[in-house]
Amino acid sequence: MRLSLPRRRFLVMGAGALGSVLLAACAAPAPTATPVPAKPAAPAPAAPPPAAPAPKPEPTKPAAVAAPAPTKPAAPTNTAVPAPAPTKPAAAPAVAPTNTPRPSLTVQGKGKTDLLWQMSASDFWIAGTAKVLPDFADKNPNVGKVTLQPTPDDWINKLVASMVAGTAPDVFDMWGDIMPPFVERGQVVDVEPYVKRDMKPEDIKDFYDWQWRDFVMPWLNNIRFGMPRYVNIMFTWYRKDHFDEVGQKYPTLDWTHDDYANAARKLTKKEGSKTTRYGLLYPAWGWDRYWYKPVIWGGGTVDPKDNTRAIFGEEKALAAFEWTRKLMWDEQVMLQPLDIQRQSSVLHFPTGKFSMNEEGIYPFEMDNGIQGKFPWAYAHTPKGPTGQRKVLGTTDGYSMWKGSKNLDQAWDLVKWAVGPTNQLEVVVKAAGRVPIRHSILKLWEAEVVKARPALKDVNLKVAVEAMEMGYPSGREFFKDNVSAQQLIVPALEKMFVTGGTPTSYLKEVAEQVTKAQKTGSR
Numbered sequence: 001m002r003l004s005l006p007r008r009r010f011l012v013m014g015a016g017a018l019g020s021v022l023l024a025a026c027a028a029p030a031p032t033a034t035p036v037p038a039k040p041a042a043p044a045p046a047a048p049p050p051a052a053p054a055p056k057p058e059p060t061k062p063a064a065v066a067a068p069a070p071t072k073p074a075a076p077t078n079t080a081v082p083a084p085a086p087t088k089p090a091a092a093p094a095v096a097p098t099n100t101p102r103p104s105l106t107v108q109g110k111g112k113t114d115l116l117w118q119m120s121a122s123d124f125w126i127a128g129t130a131k132v133l134p135d136f137a138d139k140n141p142n143v144g145k146v147t148l149q150p151t152p153d154d155w156i157n158k159l160v161a162s163m164v165a166g167t168a169p170d171v172f173d174m175w176g177d178i179m180p181p182f183v184e185r186g187q188v189v190d191v192e193p194y195v196k197r198d199m200k201p202e203d204i205k206d207f208y209d210w211q212w213r214d215f216v217m218p219w220l221n222n223i224r225f226g227m228p229r230y231v232n233i234m235f236t237w238y239r240k241d242h243f244d245e246v247g248q249k250y251p252t253l254d255w256t257h258d259d260y261a262n263a264a265r266k267l268t269k270k271e272g273s274k275t276t277r278y279g280l281l282y283p284a285w286g287w288d289r290y291w292y293k294p295v296i297w298g299g300g301t302v303d304p305k306d307n308t309r310a311i312f313g314e315e316k317a318l319a320a321f322e323w324t325r326k327l328m329w330d331e332q333v334m335l336q337p338l339d340i341q342r343q344s345s346v347l348h349f350p351t352g353k354f355s356m357n358e359e360g361i362y363p364f365e366m367d368n369g370i371q372g373k374f375p376w377a378y379a380h381t382p383k384g385p386t387g388q389r390k391v392l393g394t395t396d397g398y399s400m401w402k403g404s405k406n407l408d409q410a411w412d413l414v415k416w417a418v419g420p421t422n423q424l425e426v427v428v429k430a431a432g433r434v435p436i437r438h439s440i441l442k443l444w445e446a447e448v449v450k451a452r453p454a455l456k457d458v459n460l461k462v463a464v465e466a467m468e469m470g471y472p473s474g475r476e477f478f479k480d481n482v483s484a485q486q487l488i489v490p491a492l493e494k495m496f497v498t499g500g501t502p503t504s505y506l507k508e509v510a511e512q513v514t515k516a517q518k519t520g521s522r
Contacts, residue, residue, distance in 0.1 A: 102123065102150035102152075103150075104149045104150065105126060105127065105148045106145055106146070106147050107130055107133040107134060107146045108137070109137035109140065109143040109144050109145065110137065110144070111141055111143045112142070113143050113406050114143075114145040114146070114147070114406075115145075115146045115171065115406060115409055115410060115413055116147050116149060116170050116171075117148055117149065117172070117413065118150075118159070118169040118171070118172040118173065119148055119151065120150075120151045120155070120173040121150070121173065122365075122431065124364075124430060125426065125430060126148050126150055128429070128430025128431060129422070131430075132421065132426050133146060133148075135416075136412075136416040140413075140416075142409065143412070143413075156178065159172060163187055163401065168401040168403060168404075169401060170400065170401060170406055170407075170410040170413070171398055171401075171410050171413055171414055171417075172398070172401065173229060174396075174398070174399050176214060176215070176225075176394070176475075177287070177288055177475070179217075180217065180482065181482065182225070182399070183217055183220050183223050183225050186402060187401065187403070188223075188399045188402055189401070189411075190223045190224055190225070191227060191414070192224040194411045194415075198411075198415060206437045206438050206439050207436055207438075208228075208393075208438070208467055208470075209470070210474070211228050211231060211393060211395060211436065211474075212228070214395045214474030215227065215228065215395055219307060219477070225399055226395075226398050226399035226400070227397055227398050227415075227417075228395070228396070228418060228436035229398050229418075229427075229436065230427050230431070230434060230435060231394065231396070231435070231436055231463075232360040232362075232392075232393070232396060232434070233360065233361055233392070233463060233466050233472045234289070234292075234358055234359060234360060234381060234393075234472075235361055235379060235380060235381060235462055235466075236251060236260075236357070236378070236379045236380070237356065237359060237366075237376060237378060237379075238250070238251060238356045238357075238376065238377060238379060239352070239355050239374060239375075240374070240375035240377060241374045241376075242277075242352075246267055248263050251263070251379035251380070253380055254383075255379075255380075255382035255383070256382050256383055256385070257296075257323060259382060261323070263279060263280075263356070264278075264280040264327060264334060264355075264356065265331065265333050266279070267280075267333075267355040267356070268332075268333040268355075270332075275332045277352060278332075278334060278335040279333045279354070279356060280333065280334045280335070280354065280356045280357070281334065281335040281354045281356070281357045281358065281359075282324060282334060282357075283345075283358070283359075284321070285337060285495070287485060287488065287489050288475055289392060290488075291475050292391055292392060293321070293323070293384070294312055294316065294317035294320045295390045295476075296320070296383065296386060296388045296389065297316045297319050297320035297323075297384050297386065298316040298384075298386045298388075299312070299314055299315070299317035299318075299320065300476060301317065301476050302476040302477065302478055307478055307479045307517075308480075310478070310484070310509075310510040310511075310513035310517070311510065312488075312509075313507035313509065313511065314510075317506075318503050318504070318506060319385075320384070322503045324496065325495060325503055328499070329500075335353065335354050336497075337496070337497050338497065339353070340353060346362065346366070347369070349366075349369065349370070350369050350370050360394075361378065361434060361463055362433070363448050363455050363460065364431065364451075364452060365432075366455075366458075367452045367455055372454050376458060377458045378458055378459045378462045379459065379462065380462055380466065388471075389469070389471045390471055390472075391466075391471065391472055392474070393466075393472025395474050398414045398417055418436060418437075420440060423436060423437055423440045424440050424447070427440075428440060428447050428448065429447055429451060432448050432451065432452070434463045438467070441463070441464055441467060444460070444463065444464070445461055445464065478513070478517055479517055480516065480517050483516040483517065484517065487512050487513050488513060491505065491506060491509040
C-alpha cells in the first residue's frame with residue numbers, strides 16, 4: 001500500500017474491466033479447493049518471536065533504489081485490457097511521481113528452485129525484507145534465488161498479462177478487494193489445505209480472528225485466497241495544535257459521532273463563505289470505506305441473511321450517509337476531495353488543510369511527512385448512535401499464483417512471511433506497520449518508538465486496543481461483488497465528490513444493486 005488515491009481510483013473504475021479480462025484470458029472452471037499437498041512439512045513457526053537472525057551477506061541489487069512510484073490510472077481503451085492499477089486502500093507514503101521502474105532485489109539461496117515475489121511495498125520495506133530473507137534461505141535449502149520485485153505502475157494490468165503469458169510471480173502482495181475476479185477464474189491457490197497440513201491450532205490462534213476469517217470467501221466455495229501480511233486499521237488522526245488553538249478537548253474513547261461533528265465544526269476556519277481549514281476528512285466516496293458508517297448507525301450495506309439484497313437504501317443507513325453529506329456540503333466542515341485534487345491525505349495533513357483525518361495507521365510515513373513540526377496523535381474513530389464501533393480492518397496479504405511451477409516452495413515462502421521472524425524484523429522494525437500476530441503485537445509499540453522516538457506521544461497503543469476490542473473487520477461483500485461495485489462506486493462519486501445529490505438517491509441505487517444481484521449470472 002503506497003498512495004491511497006490510486007487504489008481508490010482502481011476501485012472506482014477497475015473491477016469490471018479486470019473481471020472481463022480474467023474471464024476472457026484466464027478462462028477456468030468455478031473455483032474449487034486445492035488438493036491437500038502431499039509433501040510433508042514441518043509445522044509453521046511457533047508464535048513467540050525468535051531472536052533476530054544473524055547478519056547475512058548483503059543481497060545482490062542494482063545501484064540506487066528509486067523512490068516509490070505512485071500508480072496512475074490507465075487511459076481508457078476499447079481493447080480488452082484490465083483495470084487501472086492501484087497501490088493500496090487508504091494508503092500512505094507521500095512520494096513524488098516517477099516513471100523510473102524501481103529495481104528488484106535478489107537473495108541467493110543454496111538450492112535450485114527460484115522464486116519471484118512481487119511486493120506492493122515501500123523501498124525501505126523491500127530492503128528490510130532482503131536483509132532478513134537469508135533466514136528463509138537457510139531454513140529452506142531447496143530454494144535458490146528469491147527475487148523481490150516492486151510492483152510497477154499499472155501493476156494489476158501487468159499481473160493479469162503475466163498470468164496470461166505464464167510468467168506471473170509465484171507470490172504476490174494483494175488485498176481482499178481486488179481478489180474476487182482472480183479467485184473466480186482460478187488464478188490463485190486455495191491455501192487452506194496447506195494451512196491444515198502445516199499449521200497447528202495454537203499457531204492459528206496467534207492471528208486475529210476477524211482478519212483470519214476475512215481471508216475466506218464463503219460465496220466462492222470457501223476459498224482461502226491468501227495469508228495475512230500486515231494489518232491496516234482506520235483511526236482518527238488529529239492535530240493537537242489545532243485542538244489547543246480553539247480550546248477543543250482531545251478525542252476520548254467515549255466520543256460519539258455527535259462529538260465528532262461538533263469538534264469538526266469548532267476546528268473549521270472560514271473566510272466569508274470559503275472554508276480555509278476543514279475540521280475533518282473522511283473518504284466516504286471510497287468503495288472500501290463507505291460501508292461501516294451505516295453499520296454503526298444500526299443498518300448496513302448487505303443483508304447478512306441474503307447477500308443478494310442491498311440494504312444501504314434503508315432508513316438507518318441513509319441517516320449515516322446524511323451525516324457525512326451534511327457536514328461536507330451543507331456545513332462545509334468536512335473536506336471535499338477536489339479541494340486537495342483527490343491526492344493522498346498523507347500529503348496534505350502536514351499542510352494544515354484539515355484538523356482530523358479518518359485514515360489508516362502508517363507511523364513511519366507520518367513521521368517522515370511531519371518531521372516533528374507539530375504535535376499530533378491517533379484516536380479511536382468514535383462510536384455510532386448505536387454505541388457500536390466499526391471501521392475497516394484490511395485483508396492485506398500474500399497470494400500464490402496457481403500457475404506457478406513451484407507451489408510447494410512458494411508456500412514455504414508465504415509461511416515464512418507470516419511467521420514471527422518476518423513479522424517482527426520486517427513488518428514492525430523495518431516498515432512500522434501493525435503485525436498480524438498477537439505475539440508480535442505485544443512488541444509493536446516499543447519497537448516503533450525505538451526506531452522513531454518522535455512517535456512516542458502519538459498514542460500508538462490504539463492499535464493494540466483495537467485488536468483487543470475486536471471492532472475492525474473487512475468490508476461487507478455482495479454475492480456478485482463486481483456488479484454491485486459498478487453501481488455503487490459511481491453513486492458514491494456523485495454524492496461525495498461531485499455533490500448536489502440528495503441522500504435519498506441511494507434508495508434507487510440500492511434497488512438497482514439488488515436487481516443486478518437477483519438477475520446476475522452467479
